[in-house]
Amino acid sequence: MGCAISGSGLTARAPEIRAGEEETPAGLTANHIRLIKESWRLIQEDIAKVGIIMFVRLFETHPECKDVFFLFRDVEDLERLRTSRELRAHGLRVMSFIEKSVARLDQLERLETLALELGKSHYRYNAPPKYYGYVGAEFICAVRPILKDRWTPELEEAWKTLFQYVTSIMREGFLEEERNKRSNTQTSSRERPDKRSTAI
Ligand code: HEM
Numbered sequence: 332m333g334c335a336i337s338g339s340g341l342t343a344r345a346p347e348i349r350a351g352e353e354e355t356p357a358g359l360t361a362n363h364i365r366l367i368k369e370s371w372r373l374i375q376e377d378i379a380k381v382g383i384i385m386f387v388r389l390f391e392t393h394p395e396c397k398d399v400f401f402l403f404r405d406v407e408d409l410e411r412l413r414t415s416r417e418l419r420a421h422g423l424r425v426m427s428f429i430e431k432s433v434a435r436l437d438q439l440e441r442l443e444t445l446a447l448e449l450g451k452s453h454y455r456y457n458a459p460p461k462y463y464g465y466v467g468a469e470f471i472c473a474v475r476p477i478l479k480d481r482w483t484p485e486l487e488e489a490w491k492t493l494f495q496y497v498t499s500i501m502r503e504g505f506l507e508e509e510r511n512k513r514s515n516t517q518t519s520s521r522e523r524p525d526k527r528s529t530a531i
Pocket of ligand 1: 395396397399400401421424425428449452453456458459462463466467497498
């Protein structure tokens with residue numbers, strides 16, 4: 332299970348931007364984008380395997396995340412999950428989101444829309460933003476052995492930055508949906524007494 336991520340994990344960004352390199356609003360340089368796209372071609376070959384490893388690791392290191400999943404919360408033996416059809420399907424859904432993110436690296440507005448909607452759906456899944464950062468760290472640990480000596484500190488920095496960007500937008504989406512739901516609840520509870528008074 333051990334996998335040490337260099338730097339400070341995914342909680343704070345530690346940019347290693349070279350002089351003259353420009354960053355996109357996502358904090359990625361053109362070189363980061365190139366590195367992510369190149370590595371994705373290799374990661375893609377093992378997409379289902381990476382999805383499973385990533386989630387089994389997530390549940391091992393942060394068991395509180397498992398409780399969010401209706402399908403997995405009662406599974407005690409995490410080894411069983413390695414062959415679970417449901418976890419494979421879920422892992423593939425998440426990996427296909429990562430694939431879409433990689434494909435939208437040159438169209439950040441489209442990536443932003445996608446991540447915002449994903450954050451909103453996570454409000455409905457009851458999956459709070461405090462857990463999102465763990466996923467990028469487990470993704471990195473799952474793909475590093477696949478890329479072997481192609482893995483470099485700069486590639487790690489690139490993937491960390493992408494995950495930080497996506498999860499920060501997901502968090503915005505989550506909070507937006509939370510605000511909407513709260514204001515809808517308040518409006519409907521304010522409306523209720525009025526309705527009663529007209530009925531009387
Ligand atoms: C980088 C972070 C994450 C990404 C990119 C991600 C992505 C996804 C995607 C693509 C789906 C499929 C459904 C949809 O598109 O709405 C999904 C579903 C879900 N996610 Fe996440 N997720 C992340 C983090 C988390 C975390 C940390 C948790 C729990 C602690 C979580 C809980 C769930 C649940 C409960 C579902 C619905 C169940 C299901 O589809 O089987 N997610 N997620």
